[in-house]
Each structure stands twice: as C-alpha cells, then as structure tokens.
Amino acid sequence: MQNDYMIVKEGGHSIALENGVFYNPKMKGLRDISVAFLKAAGAGGTTLLDSTSATGIRGIRYSDSGVAGLTFLDISEKASENTKRNVKRNNLEGISRVFNKSIQEFAHTREKFDIIDLDPFGSPMPYMNDIMKLSKGGTIMMVTATDTAVLCGAHPKACIKSYDSRPLHNELCKEVGIRILMGYAIRIAAKFNFGVDVLMVLSDMHYMRIFYRIRAGAENAVASMKEGGFGTYCNSCGSFGYSKGIAPVFQQACSNCGKRLEAFGPLYLGRLYDKRITGKILENLEDGNARKIIEVINDELDIPFFYNIPKITKLRRVGSASPAGIMSALGNAGHRCSPTQFSHSSIKTAAGIKAVEKALRSAKDFRLRAR
Template identity: 50%
Template sequence: MEKNKIIIKEGLAKIQVSDDVFYNNKMKNLRDISVLFVKFFGDAQATVLDSTCATGIRGIRYLKEAGVKNVVFLDINKSAAENTRNNLKLNKIKNKVKNISIQEFCAGPERGIFNFIDLDPFGSPQPHINDIMRVAQDGSYLMITATDTAVLCGAHANACIKSYGAEPIHNELCKESGIRILLGYIARVTASFNFGVEPILSISDMHYMRVFLRVVHGAQKAVSSMKELGFVSFCNNCRSFEYAKGLAPILNNKCNFCKKNLKFFGPMYLGSINDKNSIDKLMLYNANNRIITESDNMDKLLLKISNELDELFFYSIPKITKSIGYVSVSPEEIIKKLQTYGFKTSKTQFDKDGIKTNAKITEIKKILDDIINAK
C-alpha cells in the first residue's frame, strides 16, 4: 500500500490511485450500472474478466457488491497492475492480476472462459472485440465502453470507415448512430465466431458510449443478428430519415418528402438497442435490494432509457424549426400534440430537444404550423 495516499471509497470498494494510473470519479455512475448489471444477471458462480482494470475499482466492486465468484484483472500497464494488486490487499481480496495485454491473455494458454467481460480501454474498443470473443461462451455478457465518440459520431469519418467499416452520421443523429455502428461492428465480429448478439442496455452519456449485451451461440442466431444490420438515409434539406435492414437493401436516392438528394450511412445495427423489460427489472431489483445505495443519477438515466420509445432515430426540434425558419417550439409542446393525434412519442437520451415518434416529418411540420399559427 502506498503511504500518504488518500483512500477513495466508491460503493463498498476502497482504493488508492497511483500517480500514473487512470481513475475518473465521474465514471462512478457507469460503474454503478455495471455492478447492478452483473449482480442482476450473474450469480455466486459467475466469473468476470476485468480486461482493462487500471486501479481495479470495477473488479473489486464486482467481487464485493455483485458477489461474483472470481474476477481476473488485466492491464497492459505495469503501474496499473501493481496498483490493482495493492488495492486488492487494501480490500482483503485475493485474485489473479496480470500485467499483460488483452490480446496476449485471450490468445494464451491460461485464458479460460468468462460469464462477464468488461472492456473499458482508452479510446476505441474496436481492436479488442475479436480478442475478447475468444474468452466468451454461449450466454456470456459483454460490457463495452467506447470513448472514441468523435470517430463514431462522424467528426473523423475516415477513422470510422477504417476502424468500424461504416460511414458515420455527423449531425443530430450522431450519438444514436454511433452506438448502432459500434453494435453493428460487434455483431459482425461475434457472427464470425458463430454467435449472435442480444443488446440489453445502450448508453450515451458525457464523452462515452457503453453497451451491455449477451452473446448467444449458434449459426442461426449469428445470421439473424447480421440481418439486423442496415443503412440509414438522411435528408439535409427537410431532416427526414429512412432506414432499411440488410447488407444490400434497395434505398430511394431522393427524399420521399421534399425530393432532394439523400445521404446514406452505415452499415449499423438497426435492431432494438435496449431491452426495456430487462431495464425495468434492473431498476426494480435495485429499488427492492438497494445494491447501489446512492443511485439517483443511475435511476434517472435508466428511467430515461426505459421511457424511450423503441423507434429508430428521432427528430431534433431546434434543427427542424431552424431549417424552416420558424421560432423555437418546446419539444414538450410537440409531444403533447403528437399524443392528441394518436402518435407514439417520447423523449430520448441522445438529445434533450429530440423526439422519438412513429410520426413522419410531414406530420411534425404540420403540428409546428398549428402551434405557430395559434400563437
């Protein structure tokens, strides 16, 4: 244990952070969700690979709060592995900590198989997806963070094409499409191992994206996941969008509404990215068992996602009003109108001014006309 270092408490874990090892207290919320996820979907026999452990905070919390049987800790950085070893001692836990890369461990003779695989590297998780699939089995859960959001969100389109094999969207839809590109990439890699994907929870918050999914073995499952991939078209003029599943779908090249040329993006995962049933059960489980005690932020985020309509993409109201030269209208006002006309609608985690709905752009614009004319 390092002398004169402050002890940080997070959940039931106590850690000290070495100067050259990563720890971000702002990511506590995401670790809380991960602990709850592992506790809910795991049991006392569960095994976890904390493949990018840094201080060991996640794995220590999985052991102490989620009650799993075993966590193997990996970090390529020597100081991080050392820091994790010291933190395990601080928490009176004995577990394997390896100063080794994910690539080396997952190809090596001691690798083993895990029920949960946590991947939280710096930047892109893309180079490691293939490696972690070597230690997955039927029903394993992958928990994957991406902080290369500028790439997934299209600020660096060529990097996205190169790494994820997808044309990214660089407008108001970029956060949702970034998550779908990430899931599409994961689905392609898992399919090559004969696994399909079942996304359970997908989060875009601050500077990161994190997806929680189950992999299911079998050729049929792999093919059906691949069939959830597809392409999105977007009209820069009227801000409408369409999508089509399949790797070679037929798409109109003119906008259905304003007849202007469309732009195309993908491939990306177009299936459900959140399993509402599981998310509701997670929230209820925590409310009844208080796995995470200070859970206000976590509860808010999970509730927002649970309340979100399972529709692909959304309309960003300020973008639409600006494109047609209207004064701004509150999304809440439009939601109310859409509901009175019988459309399904909700807010979205991807944009505080965005609306998910089964209404088309023409209906949104008609409602905007009604609201503006009534003022």
C-alpha cells in the same frame, strides 16, 4: 507506499489510487450503472474478466453483484500491482486472480468467462477479436468506447477505417455512432459463429457503452447480421429512413421533400434495450444523474432515430418550439412518442415527419413556409 497514493471511496469500497495508474472520478456514475446492470442481469455465481483493470475498481465493485470469480488483466505493471493491493484491501483475494498481461496475450489461454468488461483508452476496436476468444454462448459483454468524435462523424475517414462504416455528423450522431459500434461488434462476433442480443446502450459525456449477450451458433450469427443495414438522412427537411438487411435497397430521394438523401452505415438497426433489465436496474440505483439516464432509457421508444425539434424548426425557418409541446400534440393525435437519451431537445416517434410537422403547427400555430 506512504504518500504515493490516495484513497477514494466508491460504492462502499475503499480504493487506493497509486501514481501513474488511471482513475477517472467522472466515470463513477457509469460504474454505478454497470454494477446495477449486473445485478439486474443476474450475475450471481458467475466468472468475470475485468480486462483493462487499472486500479481494479470495476472488478472490485462488480463483486457486489455476487460474481464468484474475478480475473483482472492490465498491460501495465504498475496498474496490476495497484489492482493486487486493492483486491487485498477489499478482502477479495479468495475469489480473485490478477495478471499483468495484455488482452492479446491472455486471449491465447482461450479461457471462457461469463462476463467480460472492456474499458480501454479510446476505441475498443483493436481488442474486439481477442475478447471473442474468451467468450462463449451466454457471455455478457460490457464494452466502452471513448473515440466518440470518430463514431460521431467528426473524422469520417477514421470511422470508415476503424469501423467499416460511414458516420453521420449531425444531431443524430450519438445514436448513429452507438449503432455503428454495435454493428461492428456484431460483425466481429459473427466471425466466431456468435450472434448477439443487445441488452442496453449508453451515451453520456465523452463515452459510449454497449451491453450485449453472446448467443452461440451460426444461425444466431446470421440473424444478428440481418439486424444491420443502412440509414438515410435528408439535410433539407430533417427526415430519416433506414433499410435493414445484408444488402438492402434504399431510397435516393427524400419521400417528404424530394431532395437527395445522405446515406450512412452499415450500422445495427435493431432493439437497443431489454426493458426487463433496464426496469430492474432502477431497483438498484440511488437518485442522481445515473438514475435519470436509466429512467429516460426505460421510457424511450425503442426505434431507430429521432426528430430534433430545434433542427426541424430551423430548417423550416419558424420560431422555437418545445419538445414537450410537440410530444403533447403528437399524443393528442394518437401517436406514441418519447424523449431519448441521445438528445434532450429531441423526440422519438414512429409517426413520421409529416405528423411531426402537423404537431408543430398545432403546438405553435405556425405556418410552415415552403422550402
């Protein structure tokens, strides 16, 4: 194999990258977060399926969280051979099995895992049914999507076809997209009589990632379905709303400016973070971009959607204002608010658009022009 591979070091592990096997160094930060997440969620003594292993780097790094059994799958023979050699290189043969099988084929075993990682090319949607067959009550799922253009509404028809949901193609699109993905995962889980506890979601660079725990039982499945619903957005004033439930009634006209609202969904509208876990993740992350993302998440108000300050000022044809200034004005008026991982120029607050407009006036002494 001399000259047919190179060695990279990640998280204290040495990984051989062989020709024709996928490896993306830019995803190191996400792998760092995933390892820290598993430590925070208490993965000690568990069984883990790395269902799209490529070089095996994820499963190998997850061994640091104390998992007792590692199973690697990849449809590519080259990838499986590469994974086998990396397992040996890292002295993990005693706790590892490597299969050159597709997820679809392996799903027939109906073996159950405590943790499943799904990190495919593009959309996870084609594999979501099959990974459910390998789950049980308590299973932790970590699922990546890189079809973010679809989930963010650049190709609305593709989103409707793949995720049964109408996306939104504006400043809210990353949060809407990740909630569409989560809603889809919940609907698939429900078919298997599983409910879902959402533990964390991430949106960075070209990927989205959802972390959730399966809860067994039809009651849990229905309860999770009821956390879904539809959202509404006003293209005229930038305000938004949402209605939870299976068949919710929602407003047609904006309660702020009276203009017609744009509807999107169905999508998940519940909690995005288990702050006990996100707080603990920080204990296991060194300084750097990955840590900054979790710090933002940890302080983020866990409510749907946000106000994008450049968009809000543009719609009102007033000069720019800083999100920090608006947050300070909202805080002075007694409203809770926070930054959000989904947009650096935005703020989350339950205070509503009128309070944001008022904060904008007091922050910048603007006269808001009539629309």
